[in-house]
Structures are given as structure tokens and as C-alpha cells.
Amino acid sequence: MFRLSSSSIFKAPSCGSEKAPLNFSFNVQTKVSSFSAFSVFKRGRHFQVEGDHPLFKTKGLRVVVALGGNALLQKGEALTADNQRKNVQKAIQSLAEIARNHELIITHGNGPQVGLLALQAAAFHDVPAYPLDVLGAESEAQIGYVLEQELENVLPERETAAILTQVEVDPTDPAFDNWVKPVGPFYTAEQLEDLKREYPAWRFVEVVSSKKGPDGVPTKVISYRRAVPSPEPQRIVELKTIQRLVNDNVIVICGGGGGIPVLKKANTNLLMGCEAVIDKDYTSSLLADKLNADVLIMLTDVDAVCHGWGTPQQKSLNGVFSPDQLGDWKEYGAGSMGPKVRAAQSFVSPSHRLSYGAKEPVTNSNHHRHNLHRYAAIGSLARLSEILTGKSGTIVSTFTPESEKQVQRDIAEIIETETFDYTYNPSEWCEEQRYAYLRKVLNIPLKYVELIRHNHYLTSSRRFVSITIPQLEKKGMEFEIAAEVVRSIHNLYRNHPEADQQDLEIISQQYSCISVDAAPYKWPYNQQLRPDNTALVVIDMQIDFCAVGGYVHSMGYSLENTSRPIKPIKRLLEIFRRKGFHIIHTREGHRPDLSDLPAVKRWRSERIGAGIGDTSAAGRILVKGSKGWQIVPDLTPQDDEPVIDKPGKGAFYATDLDLILRSRGIQNLILSGVTSDVCVSTTIREANDRGYECLMLEDCCAAVDEKNHLSTISSIQMSGGIFGCTTSSDSLIRALHLLPDVM
Numbered sequence: 001m002f003r004l005s006s007s008s009i010f011k012a013p014s015c016g017s018e019k020a021p022l023n024f025s026f027n028v029q030t031k032v033s034s035f036s037a038f039s040v041f042k043r044g045r046h047f048q049v050e051g052d053h054p055l056f057k058t059k060g061l062r063v064v065v066a067l068g069g070n071a072l073l074q075k076g077e078a079l080t081a082d083n084q085r086k087n088v089q090k091a092i093q094s095l096a097e098i099a100r101n102h103e104l105i106i107t108h109g110n111g112p113q114v115g116l117l118a119l120q121a122a123a124f125h126d127v128p129a130y131p132l133d134v135l136g137a138e139s140e141a142q143i144g145y146v147l148e149q150e151l152e153n154v155l156p157e158r159e160t161a162a163i164l165t166q167v168e169v170d171p172t173d174p175a176f177d178n179w180v181k182p183v184g185p186f187y188t189a190e191q192l193e194d195l196k197r198e199y200p201a202w203r204f205v206e207v208v209s210s211k212k213g214p215d216g217v218p219t220k221v222i223s224y225r226r227a228v229p230s231p232e233p234q235r236i237v238e239l240k241t242i243q244r245l246v247n248d249n250v251i252v253i254c255g256g257g258g259g260i261p262v263l264k265k266a267n268t269n270l271l272m273g274c275e276a277v278i279d280k281d282y283t284s285s286l287l288a289d290k291l292n293a294d295v296l297i298m299l300t301d302v303d304a305v306c307h308g309w310g311t312p313q314q315k316s317l318n319g320v321f322s323p324d325q326l327g328d329w330k331e332y333g334a335g336s337m338g339p340k341v342r343a344a345q346s347f348v349s350p351s352h353r354l355s356y357g358a359k360e361p362v363t364n365s366n367h368h369r370h371n372l373h374r375y376a377a378i379g380s381l382a383r384l385s386e387i388l389t390g391k392s393g394t395i396v397s398t399f400t401p402e403s404e405k406q407v408q409r410d411i412a413e414i415i416e417t418e419t420f421d422y423t424y425n426p427s428e429w430c431e432e433q434r435y436a437y438l439r440k441v442l443n444i445p446l447k448y449v450e451l452i453r454h455n456h457y458l459t460s461s462r463r464f465v466s467i468t469i470p471q472l473e474k475k476g477m478e479f480e481i482a483a484e485v486v487r488s489i490h491n492l493y494r495n496h497p498e499a500d501q502q503d504l505e506i507i508s509q510q511y512s513c514i515s516v517d518a519a520p521y522k523w524p525y526n527q528q529l530r531p532d533n534t535a536l537v538v539i540d541m542q543i544d545f546c547a548v549g550g551y552v553h554s555m556g557y558s559l560e561n562t563s564r565p566i567k568p569i570k571r572l573l574e575i576f577r578r579k580g581f582h583i584i585h586t587r588e589g590h591r592p593d594l595s596d597l598p599a600v601k602r603w604r605s606e607r608i609g610a611g612i613g614d615t616s617a618a619g620r621i622l623v624k625g626s627k628g629w630q631i632v633p634d635l636t637p638q639d640d641e642p643v644i645d646k647p648g649k650g651a652f653y654a655t656d657l658d659l660i661l662r663s664r665g666i667q668n669l670i671l672s673g674v675t676s677d678v679c680v681s682t683t684i685r686e687a688n689d690r691g692y693e694c695l696m697l698e699d700c701c702a703a704v705d706e707k708n709h710l711s712t713i714s715s716i717q718m719s720g721g722i723f724g725c726t727t728s729s730d731s732l733i734r735a736l737h738l739l740p741d742v743m
Contacts, residue, residue, distance in 0.1 A: 060455060060471070061294040062246070063098055066284035067091060067108040068300040068381065072143060079116050079185070085146055092150045094384040099155055099251055105242070105291065106147060107284045110257030113139040114277065115184015115226055132228060133260050133273030140164055140256030147253050160251045166237035166271065167259030167278055173231035179203045181230030181277050186223040195226075203227045207336070208309075218314075229276040233259065233283045237271070239290055243502075246291060247466070247509060258283040285343035285376075292462045294374065296347045298340045299381040305337055305394040320395040323349040337378075344376035344396040374398075426492050427461045427500035434458040442488050444481065451475055452485070465493060465503045468510065469737060483737040490738070516695065516735040518727035520717050524668050524693045529735065531742075535582035535666045538569060539651060539673030539680050541635045542587055544628035546674065549617030551628060552704060554610040561702045561709070562674045568700045568729045569672050570634050575733060577638070580742035582666055585637045586644040586651045588679065589624045596647045596654075650682040658690060668693045670732065672700035677708035684716060684723050694724030697732065 072084045072091075098104050114135045121129040130138075144162030151160045175181075182205050187195060192204060205227035213219050236242070236259065245252050258278030262271045281298055288296040305317045309332065317326070329342035379386075379393025386392035429437070435458055438444045452458060455475055457467050467489065472482035490507050493499040514529040515522040523529075544551035546563045553559055576583055590597040594613050605612045605621075612622045619626030624645065637643050644657045651657050661669075669692045671680055680701050684694045696716055703709035716723045 060102060062103040062105075062291060063295045063297065064105045064107065064284055064288040064291065064293045065095060065098065066281055066296070066298045067106065068298070069109040069111055072108070073112050079112055084113075084143075085150070088146050088150050091381055092147070092154050094381065095151070096154045097385060097388065099151070099158060102295075103246055103249060104251045105246060105287065105293070106251070106253045107255040107280055107287065108143055108147065108253070108257070109280050110136065110139040110143060111183045111225075111277075112185060113143065114257060118184060118226070131273060132275045132277060133262065136257050136277065137164060137260045140260065143256055144253045151251055151253075155251070158251055159249075160253070161245055162253040163238055163242060163245075165242075165254045165256065165259040165283075166262045167233045167255070167283055168235040168237060168271070169231035169261050169263060169274065169276065169278065170234055171263050171274075173229075175231040176229045176276070179227045179229050180205055181228050181279065182207055182225035183228055183277055184226045186225055188223065192224045208333075230258075230279055231261065231276055233278050233286050236283070236287055236290065237262065239287075242287070243291060247506060255280065255283045255287055279339045279343075281339045281343040285347045288347055292460045294456060294459070296344065296374070296376045297384075297387065298343065298376070298378045299384065300337075300340065300378070301380060302337075303380045303383055303392055305332065305341060305378050307331070309333060309337065317394045318392065320397055322398055323396060326394075326396065340378050341396075344378060344394075347376050348374045348396050349398055425496055425498045425500075427496075427498075427503050429461065431458045434464055437492075438485065442485065444485060448477055448481055448485075451477060461500060461503050462506065465489060465506045469734070479734060479737075483734075486738060487740075491740070494740075510738060514735055514738065516725075516727055517731045518695060518725035520721045521725060523695045523725040523727065526693075529668060531580040531582070531739065533665055534668040534670065535584050535661065535664075536572060536576050536670045536672065537651065537683070538573075538583070538585045538631075538635060539671060539683060540586055540588050540675075541566065541569065541632055541673050542589075542628065543618050543630055543632055544588075544622055546632050547618070547628075549628065551610055551612075551616070551621045554616045554621065555608050557704045561704060561706060563702075565672060565674065565700045565702050566632060566634050568697070572672065572697075572700065572729055572733070573635065575736060578741045579736060579739045582664060583637075583641045584644060584657070584660070585631060585635075585641060586646055586657075586673070586679075586683075587629060587631065588646055588649075589622050589626075589629045590647055592620075592623055592625065594623075648682075649679050650686040651679070652683065652686040652690065661692070666692075668695070670695045670697060672697045672729075674702050675708075676701040676703040676712040677705075678703075681712050681715070688723045695732075696724065696726045697729050698726050699728050699730075 072087050073079060074083075074087065077083045077087075095104065095106065114132065117135040117138055118129070118132070121135065141162070141164060144164075148160045148162040151158070186207065187204075195202065195204070203226070204224050207223050207225055209221045209223070211219055211221045236255070238254070242252055242254050258280040261274050261276040261278050263274045264270065265272055284298065285296060287293075303316065303318070305326070306314050307317060308314045323345040326341055326345060329338045329345065332338040332341050374397070376396040377387050377393045378396070383392040426437075431453075435449060435453060438449045438452065439446065452467070452472070455471075457463050467486055469479065469482045469486050472485065473479055477485075490510075493503055493507060511530075513527045515524065515527040516529065542550070546559065546566060547553070548559065552562055573583065590612065594602070597612060602612050606614075610616065610621055614621050616628060618628030621628060623629060631637065631643075642660055644651055644655050644660075646653065646655050646657075648654060669687050671684055671687075671694060673680055676696075680696065684696060687694050694716075696713070698713055701709065701712075703712065713726050716726055
């Protein structure tokens with residue numbers, strides 16, 4: 001158990017029995033002389049008391065956007081496919097602005113569409129009319145297709161997926177006896193009477209709206225729509241699939257029309273559809289909650305929430321409001337703005353939590369995430385860009401300017417007096433504990449802890465374990481510190497027996513998709529870089545090629561180039577051994593009797609003044625057992641590292657290298673050594689023909705002539721990577737930093 005002594009704000013959750021403690025603790029006794037560094041230590045967002053809001057300043061948030069019906073159809077427009085696509089195209093331009101800077105999940109309404117489908121089904125008498133759940137699925141697929149296609153047209157660099165989403169409801173929900181959810185077209189009083197006669201089983205609800213007259217004064221307009229049951233959502237069936245896609249930065253379209261309503265058959269776990277329509281804003285709020293989203297934006301056809309809608313006292317609520325300031329959601333109209341207000345209050349504040357979602361397990365880490373760091377916005381789709389800059393819409397947040405002064409006083413007291421004793425599950429820490437862990441346990445400099453906090457990585461356990469090294473580097477953190485932060489967080493969770501499984505899965509996903517920044521593409525092609533499937537091949541780093549008295553030196557060449565890879569390869573070997581990678585060395589050499597030396601190869605070597613088999617200062621040139629044939633001392637192979645003795649240029653010719661690689665399940669080869677233009681190049685070509693994915697380390701390879709080295713790099717990269725990729729050892733090491741040490 002994690003015990004935290006606190007008299008006020010730090011509240012340790014109730015965790016049950018004692019757990020094995022972690023092996024660190026510390027005291028916080030730092031005094032705060034100003035609030036510049038700690039002004040939002042509790043709340044996790046930095047904005048001034050004057051009203052600056054983090055929603056408008058921050059990138060990298062997880063944002064759920066609920067599109068209202070006007071995103072697909074304006075009032076008075078015919079419900080045609082062309083009109084819907086035209087409106088979607090306008091909406092996508094605004095949504096693309098969010099997608100470029102944030103993770104984006106889109107939900108949408110389907111009232112007019114499902115209503116039209118119901119009318120069409122009812123008009124065809126040869127077969128029974130399709131039930132509402134089937135019509136909901138049809139409309140969700142129809143709208144999802146258009147949204148997905150238009151998003152991909154505007155953002156071809158981003159992946160997009162539309163998910164048919166089932167949402168479980170409670171069969172005892174009172175809504176099944178109280179049909180109030182409007183669907184389908186708007187009808188006049190005259191049309192209503194005709195419909196009642198034609199469809200006696202249908203029920204209808206009155207809809208009140210306003211319309212500006214010629215004098216600019218709004219007048220009340222009464223119309224009618226079909227009414228259906230609208231139970232509250234309890235569980236999103238495809239939640240885990242949606243979560244995986246969002247974690248992979250896919251733009252997800254889901255929960256259309258509130259999702260397809262389903263029930264569990266009595267006394268079974270089998271799902272079945274039901275005649276109902278779920279409010280999309282309630283489903284959007286539940287989805288945002290379960291995805292640990294930062295922001296929920298509900299878009300409609302008005303600029304902001306209005307109190308006293310349609311009355312002389314009508315007042316537009318623009319700005320930031322707490323859930324309590326908005327008051328009772330029913331005052332805003334149960335069939336119109338009310339559900340949006342209720343969904344916003346529920347998403348932001350536990351004290352306003354709806355009954356929905358009871359079937360979804362709520363972890364302690366989710367609990368700590370709720371009200372301190374979430375923002376909901378309600379406004380017009382046409383003014384989405386202004387909502388994002390804080391110039392329009394109703395913003396709902398528990399963190400208002402009025403609360404900031406009290407927060408500052410609380411923080412000052414905590415920093416001065418609190419003592420921390422970390423002994424329980426990190427998945428259940430609150431933001432203050434994550435902050436303190438980075439600052440006091442890891443000793444991360446204050447400016448970097450503030451950087452992490454300002455980018456919202458401390459707001460939940462999910463976001464904490466989702467931090468990546470590239471993310472921190474982009475924010476300005478030095479690589480070594482970023483690597484230490486990420487590695488330490490991962491080890492913290494993996495070493496605790498009760499860490500949340502979803503947190504561990506997020507960490508595991510980072511390890512399962514490691515790739516290296518290389519040219520001409522990220523290597524390996526499938527992002528499957530692991531110690532078990534990858535080998536470092538060190539080619540011919542022998543005295544004959546790299547040291548005084550050897551073959552190259554005897555030919556009169558400078559050793560500056562061929563000896564240069566020794567230092568970076570030595571560094572690589574240390575890291576690869578520590579991470580548990582396969583390591584294979586090669587040596588070029590011939591039998592003492594030269595029976596495996598082709599005559600033409602010996603003749604060519606003699607022409608340049610250093611015949612293979614002749615005696616040099618390092619013994620017989622390229623002959624097994626001689627001093628020059630040995631690998632340079634700095635790179636001496638360990639006992640468990642195979643050494644491939646080869647008679648030719650390529651490491652596969654007349655050797656058992658291929659057999660060794662395949663028996664070990666190795667798919668990726670990282671090549672280093674000398675010389676780039678001869679043995680390294682030949683081996684890469686041989687490996688390529690055998691189906692291996694190859695990476696040449698430019699600074700770990702060399703040629704006698706630098707031009708030949710550069711030419712080899714170019715030839716490997718040509719035609720989209722015809723033989724593989726090239727990169728630096730630094731780039732490779734950066735990619736490997738996340739992998740745990742095994743030695």
C-alpha cells in the first residue's frame with residue numbers, strides 16, 4: 001500500500017490490504033517563495049488568475065468531439081447524400097485543425113438519418129420494418145464512411161478508422177417507459193396529424209426553437225419530431241479496440257448516434273439489439289471518461305449554452321464556468337441543450353457523475369483523473385476555431401480563476417510540510433505524487449519536471465506511462481534526461497506486482513513498435529526491433545585491416561579511416577550486450593596451406609605489394625592463426641558470440657552464417673565493420689537476397705578511400721532502399737534506450 005501522510009489535499013486512496021513496499025522514500029521540505037514554478041502543482045495546468053485557459057495553449061491533448069446534427073444537415077435542407085457530404089466537408093476543415101495538434105476522437109449524431117431510414121422502412125410493406133438498432137447501425141456506417149473519407153482527403157498523412165460501436169444499456173432503465181428522444185425530420189402541426197394516422201404506434205415530442213423575424217427579434221417556433229426511448233449508456237463494447245487505435249494516434253470515428261443500443265439476454269452474456277436511441281452526448285461523455293480524454297467538445301448550432309432559452313430573459317453563457325455555476329441541467333431543456341450540459345458536468349466533475357457507465361470498471365487511476373484536469377466545451381461548429389482560442393462557447397471546468405488563489409495557498413502548505421512514503425501501486429498515484437517522484441526520487445531538474453507537467457503528462461497514470469523520448473525531445477528536453485525519465489517510469493510500473501494491466505499494456509506497446517530513424521525509411525520496415533530478432537554483425541575488425549603491421553598498412557594505406565569505427569563499435573557492443581541482443585563477428589582469412597585461396601585473389605593482392613600469405617609485421621597476411629588475422633583487442637568477442645570465419649568477401653559464402661541466423665530466429669541485421677565498399681557491401685547484398693532486413697551504421701563502417709564509403713551508403717539507399725537502410729550509431733542507440741537491460 002502507498003501511505004501518504006496528509007492533513008488536507010493529498011488524499012491517499014483506500015487500497016485494501018498492505019502491499020509490498022517500493023524501495024524508496026523521501027521528504028519534501030522545499031519552501032515556495034513564489035508561485036511561478038508551483039502555481040498549479042495540484043491542478044496540473046498553468047494559467048494566470050486573470051483567466052488564461054490551458055485548453056487554448058496546449059498541444060498533444062486527447063480530444064473527443066461530438067458533432068451535432070448540423071454538421072451533416074442544416075435546418076431546412078433536404079436530407080440528400082450530396083447535402084450531407086457538403087456539410088461534412090465544411091466540418092472537416094475545422095476538425096483538421098484539432099487533428100494536426102491533438103489526438104482526435106469523433107462522435108456524431110444521426111437523428112435525421114435514422115429517422116429517414118425509419119420512414120423509408122415503414123413505407124415498404126413487403127417485409128417488416130427494420131428495428132431501430134439496425135437502422136442506427138446503418139446510419140453510423142453511412143456517416144462514418146463520409147467522415148472517414150473526407151478526413152483522409154484533408155489529412156492524408158494521418159490514419160483514420162470508423163468503428164461500428166455497440167453500447168450496452170440497462171433493460172430496467174426508466175427511459176423504456178418514457179419516450180422523449182427526438183429522431184427524424186421536423187414536422188408541422190398539420191404533418192403531425194397525418195403521421196399519427198399513418199403510423200399509430202409512433203410517438204411524438206414537441207420541439208421548441210427560436211427564429212429571428214424581420215425585425216431581428218427572436219420568436220418561438222414549435223415543431224414536432226418522432227420520439228423513441230433513450231436509455232443511458234452503461235458500457236462501450238468496443239472500448240478496448242478504440243483505445244488501441246487512439247494510442248496508435250489513429251483518428252477514430254465511433255459512437256455514432258450514441259452507438260448501437262444493445263442488451264444482454266436474460267441470464268446470459270449474449271448481446272442483442274433493442275428498440276432505442278442513445279443520446280450521443282451521454283455516450284461521448286462516457287467515451288471521453290474511459291479514454292482519459294483531456295477535452296470534450298460538443299458542437300451544435302448555437303454559439304454557447306443559453307439560460308432561459310426562448311424567453312425574454314435568455315442569456316448566453318460565454319466563458320469558463322464550473323459545473324455548479326451551470327446549475328440544474330434540466331433548466332436547459334431535457335430534449336435539447338440539457339443533455340449537453342449534463343454530459344459536460346459529468347465528464348468534468350465526479351460530484352455530477354451520471355449513473356451511466358456503471359458497467360464499466362472504474363480504476364483508482366481513473367478516479368484520480370476526473371475533475372482536476374478536464375475541460376468540456378459547448379458551442380457552434382461554425383465557430384470551432386474560436387472555441388479553441390477561448391473566444392466563443394461555454395467552457396466547463398472545475399478549475400476556474402476563482403479557485404486559483406486557494407490552490408496556491410494549499411500548495412505552499414504542502415511543499416513546506418508534507419512527508420511522502422511511497423509504498424504502493426504507481427497506477428493509483430495522483431498528479432502530486434508523480435511530480436514528486438520525478439523531482440525528488442529521480443532528481444530531474446525542476447525546469448524539466450515543469451515541462452512535463454505543462455504538457456499534461458502527469459494528469460493520469462495512462463498519460464504518465466505514455467510519455468515517449470521523442471515527445472520529450474520535441475518539447476526541448478535533452479535526450480539523456482528524456483531517456484532516464486521514460487526508462488525509470490517504465491521500470492517503476494513493471495517492477496510493481498499490482499500495476500494496472502492497461503498501463504503495462506501501454507508500456508509493452510512502446511517496446512513492440514521500436515524503429516530507428518534511418519534513410520530512406522524508418523528501420524526496420526515493420527517496426528519490430530527486438531533483441532530476440534536482431535543481430536549486430538561486426539565485419540572483419542581485424543588487425544590486418546585496422547592496425548599497424550597488418551594487410552592495409554602493408555599496402556601503404558593510411559589507417560585513419562579503417563581504425564575509426566573501433567570506438568563507436570566498442571560503445572555499441574557494450575549496449576548490445578547489456579540489452580541482450582545477438583552479436584556475431586566475422587573474420588576473413590585462409591588456411592595456412594592457402595588451399596582455400598583462389599589464385600586470382602592471391603595474384604591481385606601481390607600486384608599491390610602485399611600478397612595474401614606473405615609475411616608482414618603482424619605475421620602472415622590474412623592467414624588463420626596469425627596475429628593480423630585476430631580481431632582487434634578492443635572488440636574481442638565474448639565466449640557466447642559466434643565468430644564466422646570466411647574465405648571470401650561476403651559473410652554468407654562458404655560459411656554457416658545463414659544457418660545460425662535462421663536457427664536463432666533473427667530477421668534484422670545491423671552491420672558494422674570494414675571495409676564498407678567490399679566486405680560490408682557484399683554481405684549486405686547477400687543478406688538482402690536471403691530476405692534479411694539490413695541496416696548499415698555509417699560511422700561504424702569505413703573504407704580505405706572515403707569516396708568509396710560514401711558511394712556505398714548511396715548505393716544502399718538508392719531506389720527506396722534497394723538493399724536496406726543506413727543511419728548513425730547515435731540514432732540506433734537512441735532507439736534502444738527504452739529497452740530494458742538484461743545484464
